[in-house]
Amino acid sequence: MTETTAKAERPPRLSADDWAQGALDLIAEQGVNAVAVEPLARRLGVTKGSFYWHFPSREALLKAALERWEQMEQELVFGSLEAISDPRERLRQLFRLVAHEVKPHIIYSEMLKALDHPVVQPVMGRVSGRRLDYLTASFRQAGMGRTDAQQRARLTYAAYVGFLQLSLQLQQPRLHHDEFEAYVDHVMATLIPA
Amino acid sequence: MTETTAKAERPPRLSADDWAQGALDLIAEQGVNAVAVEPLARRLGVTKGSFYWHFPSREALLKAALERWEQMEQELVFGSLEAISDPRERLRQLFRLVAHEVKPHIIYSEMLKALDHPVVQPVMGRVSGRRLDYLTASFRQAGMGRTDAQQRARLTYAAYVGFLQLSLQLQQPRLHHDEFEAYVDHVMATLIPA
DNA sequence: ACCTGAACACCGTTCAAGT
């Protein structure tokens, strides 16, 4: 009677995806280095030995988790900005979106803090490369020459990454709301071509 | 006969400074996370047990090593730029110096990659805070208003940190010499007031 | 004053055995 064809009261058996999502949750909460097999197993209610049925190593788990994130983040960029046709307006909208959405930056910030890890680096390289290309194309469409657009894209993306880094470094004197808005305006005025 | 008052043929006994310098060397060579008590002890030719006579923990060793670096790096900034009186010329010189000196960025880059570590964060906060203040003062002296100077300093330092980050992330398509020079020119033209 | 050597805890990894 405990066994029906309907999948109802199975014991909590886990899939590789469950482990990957658990790792991603841990990254968002406590950073990349908090992803450890034994604590994660405890959290999921199994013993650490069972982990090795799903993944060959901790590195492989991290890789799966980060690639899961990479896919999600790529879908986000697709949907949100393609609607705006005017290139300079699209850039302004991009700056505002980046400035005011918090959640998408959490995992990215955690990865910034853990760039030491060999699994993190290539994922970041791919994501940042794509974003740089998108920025370069946008500056071109806004009327800049090829070289100028490339350099401006690099400077702009460096400003973005650097701002996140500074926020991580100087946790005390974080900008207050009005100062932050003024800073975003300053950045837009300085970096978006007239 | 083996014991003279002259300090000649002692066995290689170590001081706390020796351990701190060894840790700093390891950071420059292999990153913050490579600082481990047992490997460092092997490298220094002693057993790991002896480490705990000098430091209470691995964290304390890291702290000592990073504060050693912080002091050195502060002396560097002092000496190199105070001679130039024209503020805009001093800014240009600062950009060029930062762009062309390699060594001082090595430890800084390793710390960027390990910002996850609680010992790294406050050191980075102090160093970056000082540099931000210096930049703000320079932009003020170059004629900008208080708020503008602060924001421009933040943007400029973010561009610096972000450029280092990008170099760490995209290790493949590093800029070639001429491209890099052109990029530095672009950054100076965009960020230094006319 | 500085070091050794043995001990313990914690986590990554392996694997035979269970369901």
Next chain:
DNA sequence: ACCTGAACACCGTTCAAGT
């Protein structure tokens, strides 16, 4: 197909004992 439990290696930490 997924999990347990015991084992081993590696590193952080402690400490009694050596010089």
